[in-house]
Amino acid sequence: MENNDPSSLRKVYFDAWQKEQEKLPLSPLEAMIVDVIQRHPEYHPIFDDPKNFHSLQDEKFQLDHNPFFHLALHVTVLEQISANRPGGIRKLYQQLLKKIGDRTETEHKIMACLANVLKYSFERDEAANEQLYLKAIRRLL
Structure with a gap:
């Protein structure tokens, strides 16, 4: 997730969630992302429909209401704790x-x-x- 392009970063979250829904193997990072999304049911409607990726890929969220920023902070903290x-x-x-x-x-x-x-x-x-x-x-x- 070194790419700073919001669309690419958001795709990582959508792809991880879709892989989980299809019961496909997850990388450690994807498993972390899925765990965080699972603990945030308010975000499930965003990720449950893959078509949302296309409609949200350029969406400009207010920082304090940005689900992707929120999830990224979770992942960052979890990676910090792990390391x-x-x-x-x-x-x-x-x-x-x-x-x-x-x-x-x-x-x-x-x-x-x-x-x-x-x-x-x-x-x-x-x-x-x-x-x-x-x-x-x-x-x-």
């Missing part, structure tokens, strides 16, 4: 999950921290600060 990068995020996730008790809600809290750090870095035209990100997650504990 424990930034260092310590896996332990923080486990502690927060224990406190909250719900995987999706825990990810949403971390995603909010990530989005804030990304916004902060974008506004300053600098790289995202991993320490600020981890500090924000720690404050949730």
